[in-house]
Amino acid sequence: MTLSPREKKDLTNWQKGYEGELHFDELTRPFESTFLLLQDLLLKNHSTTFQVDTLLITPNKNYLFEIKNYEGDYVHDDDKFYHLPQSEILNPLHQLQRANALLGQLLTRHGITTPFESYLIFIHPHFTLYQAPQHPSIIYPTQLSSFLRKISPASNPLKGHHRKLADTLTTLHDPNPVLPDLPAYSFDSLQKGIYCLQCSSCSIALKGRSMYCEKCGHIEEFSAAVLRNALEFKQLFPSNRITSTSIYEWCGEIGTPRRIRTVLEKHFAIKGRKRGTYYV
């Protein structure tokens, strides 16, 4: 399917944001056993929905991060941010302040009054901000490693109240966001096939019980890959029935409808009979 210039831009922004979060994951992995990391939370305070990029719960402090994977030249001028040469972007500091305020209110309503330190992190190594403000909440790429060293948790363990905080936020997270900006699509207009979980390539071959990525060598069990694609199908086409034929087609006709059926029978409830069988 073809995307409009606006949709392409949205997609690129989304991909860049996602890559930024993956990069942050990598940087914090050395001390992952001593903290709780929550990402991409969609929360609601009264009727206001807001997104929280990254929350880090450590034994000493809790952190709220807005991670921006901006690349290239930007300028800060009169409390505004511009992507050079001239397009103004949403002020990321305002986004951070808004998320912090709404998160605080939401947690207070649930009886939790723990404070969060908030930081705006520019994570891309090729990011330049002209007239960069010396703001205590902004971490620039060159400051990132020393910042992470500073906040890396001490050896004292997480306690019950830390887990309660993480559990509360996970429960409040809305897993089914309304995506108003999703481009129009149909089953026929989308490319079929299983893509690699690691590198997103579609060069996947079925070898016995495994799917093998010819590009990066990643291996995934056939049943896991089919289940992943069936769930994706369900999310994308809520009004289409999950059948062995529809999922076989959605997976790019890999394996056989019979093998697909075996996977579906294991993970979904069976409805209908014989040729009319479908899964929910």
Ligand SMILES: [Zn+2]
């Ligand atoms: Zn791959």
